[in-house]
Amino acid sequence: MQDIKDKMPAEDGFYMPAEFEPQKQIWMLWPERPDVWRDGARPAQKAFTAVVEAISRFELVTVGVSKEQYENARRQLPKEIRVVEISSDDAWMRDVGPTFLVNESGEVRAVHWGFNAWGGITDGLYYPWDQDQLVGKKVCEIERIPCYDATDFVLENGSIHSDGEGTLLTTKMCLLSAGRNPGLDQGQIENKLKACLGVKKVLWLTNGMDPNETNGHVDDVACFVRPGEAACIWTEDETNPFYPVAREVYEELSLMTDAMGRRIKVHKICLPKKVITLGEEVQIETKEHTLERKEGDVCIASYLNFLILNGGVIVPQYGDENDQLALKQISEIFPEREVVGVYTREIVYGGGNIHCITLQQPRGIKRRMDYEENN
Numbered sequence: 001m002q003d004i005k006d007k008m009p010a011e012d013g014f015y016m017p018a019e020f021e022p023q024k025q026i027w028m029l030w031p032e033r034p035d036v037w038r039d040g041a042r043p044a045q046k047a048f049t050a051v052v053e054a055i056s057r058f059e060l061v062t063v064g065v066s067k068e069q070y071e072n073a074r075r076q077l078p079k080e081i082r083v084v085e086i087s088s089d090d091a092w093m094r095d096v097g098p099t100f101l102v103n104e105s106g107e108v109r110a111v112h113w114g115f116n117a118w119g120g121i122t123d124g125l126y127y128p129w130d131q132d133q134l135v136g137k138k139v140c141e142i143e144r145i146p147c148y149d150a151t152d153f154v155l156e157n158g159s160i161h162s163d164g165e166g167t168l169l170t171t172k173m174c175l176l177s178a179g180r181n182p183g184l185d186q187g188q189i190e191n192k193l194k195a196c197l198g199v200k201k202v203l204w205l206t207n208g209m210d211p212n213e214t215n216g217h218v219d220d221v222a223c224f225v226r227p228g229e230a231a232c233i234w235t236e237d238e239t240n241p242f243y244p245v246a247r248e249v250y251e252e253l254s255l256m257t258d259a260m261g262r263r264i265k266v267h268k269i270c271l272p273k274k275v276i277t278l279g280e281e282v283q284i285e286t287k288e289h290t291l292e293r294k295e296g297d298v299c300i301a302s303y304l305n306f307l308i309l310n311g312g313v314i315v316p317q318y319g320d321e322n323d324q325l326a327l328k329q330i331s332e333i334f335p336e337r338e339v340v341g342v343y344t345r346e347i348v349y350g351g352g353n354i355h356c357i358t359l360q361q362p363r364g365i366k367r368r369m370d371y372e373e374n375n
């Protein structure tokens, strides 16, 4: 498939839909690198498989895997899962994958961004990232989805959420970080997002919860749950290291209005009661050019890193006292979807969670019957 280089998605009538809109399938990658995943990635592969199994109750799943891991992944994954060979540098499909777009007549296109392992040589997590950079393009090729080339701009899908009605939610901590697009100021970044994602208004939270891992991806702290409504992390425990950011995100979101002029209704979702850290049993190989993960490191464990599916929501579980409460709160927000918890401590040890390892491909629905006649 040819990249679209001369036009911008917004000019062509394409925009980023919300995660809660109809989906065609979920994309994932298979974990294997020993300097991110402990014990040769075997525990992580089990956890990824559990996530795949939970998703496949609701939707089709495609998993990209290296040639070396193909047989192992094929053996571990259920037979109805499509396994395709895709090289990558790690397994964060959310961030290395394309941003899928739709238009009013139900067509699907995508934007392929620049990727530099969450900060490049400034503060990226590993080097090199050349195979990750190609994943978005390969996904579009496999699905025959026309793809806009935006590789001049660094962006990960974990750093943005769309409400599908013209509003984009992000954080300054990430998008204005020195390792992303240092030549551009906030206004220029906003214009690029509007042109590439077809949005009208960008809502800027100040901070995310992980300044070092992803420089504050929004998908750990807040998301849209339906038009006009968002959810965010919350704790009453002042000793929790994430207490300040949880309060700040809640207060900022509660004062925001979306592109349609609605004051956003904000739902609170608890954090794990006990802060999760890397225990001494979690020995992760140290390698040059990869961020070191060591005993005592605080993990970015948030229940908000859930994935919304057609008819379901897949939620991280940690074996924490608050696991059930999180499921209850999320079920109340999504009474029309089945909420399923999956134990994902092994994924959190690698620095992310269910939302970060998955990427939804929208189905694309015809919204305007008269679209073809007028275009």
Ligand code: KQY
Pocket: 092, 094, 095, 125, 157, 158, 159, 213, 214, 217, 219, 220, 350, 351, 352, 353, 355, 356, 357
């Ligand atoms: O989307 C996310 N929040 C990604 C987490 C990636 C972490 C890489 N170690």
